[in-house]
Amino acid sequence: MSNITRPGDPPGGRRAAAVWGIGVSVYFVAVIFRTSLGVAGLDAADRFHVNASALSTFSILQLLVYAGMQIPVGLLVDRLGTKKVLAIGVVLFTAGQLGFAFSPTYGTALASRALLGCGDAMTFISVLRLGSRWFPARRGPLVAQLAGLAGMAGNLVSTLLLARLLHGIGWTPAFAGSSLAGVVVLVLLLVFLKDHPEGHEPEPFPHRGAAYVRRQISASWREPGTRLGLWVHFTTQFPAMVFLLLWGMPFLVEAQGLTRATAGELLTLVVLSNMAVGLVYGQVVARHHEARLPLALGTVGATALVWATTLTYPGDHAPMWLLIVLCAVLGACGPASMLGFDFARPANPPERQGTASGITNMGGFVASMTTLFAVGVLLDATGDDYRIAFSSVFVLQALGVSQILRLRSRAARREKERLVASRVSSVHVPA
Numbered sequence: 001m002s003n004i005t006r007p008g009d010p011p012g013g014r015r016a017a018a019v020w021g022i023g024v025s026v027y028f029v030a031v032i033f034r035t036s037l038g039v040a041g042l043d044a045a046d047r048f049h050v051n052a053s054a055l056s057t058f059s060i061l062q063l064l065v066y067a068g069m070q071i072p073v074g075l076l077v078d079r080l081g082t083k084k085v086l087a088i089g090v091v092l093f094t095a096g097q098l099g100f101a102f103s104p105t106y107g108t109a110l111a112s113r114a115l116l117g118c119g120d121a122m123t124f125i126s127v128l129r130l131g132s133r134w135f136p137a138r139r140g141p142l143v144a145q146l147a148g149l150a151g152m153a154g155n156l157v158s159t160l161l162l163a164r165l166l167h168g169i170g171w172t173p174a175f176a177g178s179s180l181a182g183v184v185v186l187v188l189l190l191v192f193l194k195d196h197p198e199g200h201e202p203e204p205f206p207h208r209g210a211a212y213v214r215r216q217i218s219a220s221w222r223e224p225g226t227r228l229g230l231w232v233h234f235t236t237q238f239p240a241m242v243f244l245l246l247w248g249m250p251f252l253v254e255a256q257g258l259t260r261a262t263a264g265e266l267l268t269l270v271v272l273s274n275m276a277v278g279l280v281y282g283q284v285v286a287r288h289h290e291a292r293l294p295l296a297l298g299t300v301g302a303t304a305l306v307w308a309t310t311l312t313y314p315g316d317h318a319p320m321w322l323l324i325v326l327c328a329v330l331g332a333c334g335p336a337s338m339l340g341f342d343f344a345r346p347a348n349p350p351e352r353q354g355t356a357s358g359i360t361n362m363g364g365f366v367a368s369m370t371t372l373f374a375v376g377v378l379l380d381a382t383g384d385d386y387r388i389a390f391s392s393v394f395v396l397q398a399l400g401v402s403q404i405l406r407l408r409s410r411a412a413r414r415e416k417e418r419l420v421a422s423r424v425s426s427v428h429v430p431a
Contacts, residue, residue, distance in 0.1 A: 010133060010134050010135060010136060010196070010197050011136070011197070015134075015197070016134035016135055016197065018192075019130070019134055019192070019193055019194055020127075020130055020131055020134050020135070020143070022185075022188050022189050022192055022193045023082065023086060023126065023127045023130040023131075023189070023193060024127055024146070024147055024150045025150075025185050025188065026086050026089070026090055026123055026126075026127070026185045026189060027123045027124055027127045027147060027150055027151060027154070028150045028151070028153060028154045028157075029090075029093075029154065029181045029182055029185050030089070030090075030093050030119070030120045030123040030124075030154070031120075031150075031151040031152075031153075031154030031155055031158070032154040032155075032157050032158045032162065032178065032181065033093050033094075033096070033097045033116055033120065033178070033179075033182070034062070034093075034116070034117075034120050034154075035154065035155045035158040035159070036097070036100075036158050036162050036175065036178065037058055037059070037062075037113065040162075040163075040166055040171075043166060043171060044058070044109070047171060048103075048105065048106040048109055049106075050106055054106065056246055056372070056376065057110065058109075058110065058113050059245050059246050059372065060369060060372055060373070061110060061113060061114055061117070062113050062114070062116070062117040062120075063117075063245075063365050063368055063369045063372070064117075064369060065114050065117035065118050065121065066117050066120060066121045066365055067362050067365035067366055067369060069117075069118055069121035069122070070121060070125070070358040070359070070361045070362045070365070071217065071355065071358045071359060071362065072358070073085065073121050073122050073125050073126075073354070073358055074125055074216075074354040074355040074356070074357055074358025074359065074361075075213055075216055075217075075354065075355055075358070076122070076354070077125055077126055077129050077353075077354030077355075077357075077358075078216060078351055078352060078353070078354040078355055079212070081195040082126045082129050082130045082133070082193070082195045083189065083190075083193050083194070083195050085122050085126050086122065086123065086126045086127075086189055086193070087186065087189060087190060088119070088122060089119040089120070089121070089122030089123050089126065090119065090182055090185060090186040090189065091119065091186065092115055092116070092118050092119025092122070093115075093116045093118075093119030093120050093123075093182060094119070094179050094182030094183065094186070095115055095119075096112045096113065096114075096115035096116025096117070096118075096119060097112075097116055097175060097178060097179040097182065098175070098176060098179040099111070099112035099115065100112040100113060100116065100175050101171070101172050101174075101175030101176040101179065102172060102176070124147070124151070124361065125354055125357045125358055125361060126354075127147050128144060128147065128341060128345075128353070128357050129353050129354050129357065130193075130195070131143035131144065131147065132345060132350070132353055133195060133196040133197075133350075134196065134197060137345075137346070138286060139286065140286075140341075140342065140345055141281075141282050141285035141286045141289075141292075141338075141339075141342050142282035142283060142285075142286040143282075144282070144338045144341050144342065145278045145279065145281055145282030145285075145335055145338050146278075146279075146282060147338075148274075148278050148334055148335060148338050149274075149275050149278045149279065151334075152271050152274045152275045152278070152334065153275070155244075155271050156268070156271055156272075159264075159267075159268060159271070162174060162178060165177065165178070216352060216355045217355060217359075219348075219352060220344075220348055220352050220355045220356040220359055221359065223344075223347040223348055223356070223414065224347070224407050224410040224411040224414050225343045225344055225346065225347025225348070225411045225414060225415055226343075226344045226347055226348065226356045226359055226360065227403075227407055227411075228340075228343045228344075228404065228407040228408060228411040229340040229341060229342075229343035229344035229347075229356070229359075229360040229363075230340065230344075230359055230360050230362065230363040231340075231363060231400050231403040231404050231407065232293075232296045232336075232337070232339055232340035232343060232363070232400075232404060233337045233340030233341075233360050233361065233362075233363035233364045234340075234363030234364055234366065234367045234396075234400045234403075235296070235300050235363075235367070235396070235397055235399075235400025235401060235403075235404060236296055236299055236300060236303075236333050236336035236337040236339070236340070236364070236400075237333055237334065237336075237337035237363070237364025237365075237367065237368065238333075238364055238367035238368040238370075238371050238393075238396065239303050239307070239330055239333050239371075239393055239397075240270060240274070240330040240331065240333035240334055241333075241364065241365075241368040242368055242371045242372055242375065242393075243267075243270065243330055244267060244270055244271070245368070245372070246372055247372070247375050247390075248263070248266075248267055248270070249263050249264075249267065251386050251390070252266060252267075252323070254384065254386070255317075255384075255386040255387075256317050256318060256323060257316070257317050258323075266323060266324070266327045267327070269324065269327040269328060269331070270327045270328075270330050270331045271331070272331065273327065273328045273329075273330070273331020273332065274331040274332070274333075274334040274335060275331075276331070277331055277332045277334075277335045278334065278335040278338070280335075281295055281332075281335040281336070281338070281339070282335070282338075285339065285342060289342075292339045292342050292343065293339075293404075293408060295336060295339060296336050296339045296340075296404070297401070297404065299332045299333060299335075299336035300336070300397055300400070300401060302329050302332065303329055303330065303332070303333060303393075303397070304393075304394060304397055306322075306325055306326050306329045307326070307390065307393055307394070308394070309322065310322055310323070310326050311386075311387045311390055311391065312387075337364050340360045340363065340364075341357055341360055341361075343360075343411060343415075344356040344357060344359070344360045345357075346415050346418065346419070347411065347414065347415060347418070367396050367400070370396065371392055371393060371396060374389075374392040375389045375390060375392060376389075378391075378392060
């Protein structure tokens, strides 16, 4: 069992849970807005008179903006603090959702989704940093998994509630009405959220232009734990994201012959599995820190095995039981990707947590963008052969696993050195 306690750890407690809960509510709303297009895809195609390729641009652009913003957002969090960055994020993603509600053309809708993606990109890293400022380090894995759980809850709300509103009251009232949630969380964070508990202020750190940016990025990247975190996130997250964001529904309907209703239920299973597995992974890693890598590699192996079984199953369609197993296993990808932050967090001091998290968070989104594009290209090139198209998943998994195995020893050694050094320094701190 490993309970990592460090000198100067924040105490946690009810106040921490309340403040962190406000940050999580911001992320929850951001995910509702992020995934709202998933339930409005057909309506968007009709509203803006676009084909499937143009429709997929919404998702790819959103991921591109999100991934591209990760390091800048990490730097902003380290420099400005959580509250300011979250406030900027709420304003941007609420404006994007509202703009999407009233967009008269495809171009303005695309710009609105880009604005939404920019604001969304500021939320998760901020919530991770907020957790590290308010809770002891040993609670970090569970806090991160609970934040991811809130995101999945937002996905469910979008799927179950926003879809009904959209088909009940129409496009503009549904999206404009949902944007009010952004106003509510903005008021809450401005009034109640604090960056850190009293007595745990971060040490003053000079922030001087480009030199500061280079120093933060290079110092974070030099840590093997940061790079290992990036590759864990890269390798674990993308199979589920690609499935949920764009290609899962076409695969289940066109390749597996399911109805849209049944396919929707299987996509919901991915989300529910994610929520359940996230609680388990968070508890396990909080108690057994050394379980991080086995859990990550085990998830990658299970995902590869079930995908290979599904794609090579004889006959035209895989049986329902196998598709259920596939969706249940894909649900573990999100919680496994959270483990990447558990490698980056102990590798970096508090003043670099945002930057390190931003680097880590880029991994899965770069992999997702690459796979979204690769699947689309292969489908066009092979006449919609999903077996060949989804085989691209194995290429990125192989690349990620090779980098994880290359970095694991160095990251473990460096993490032990930092832990020993922190314990020694705590012993020599005068009373």
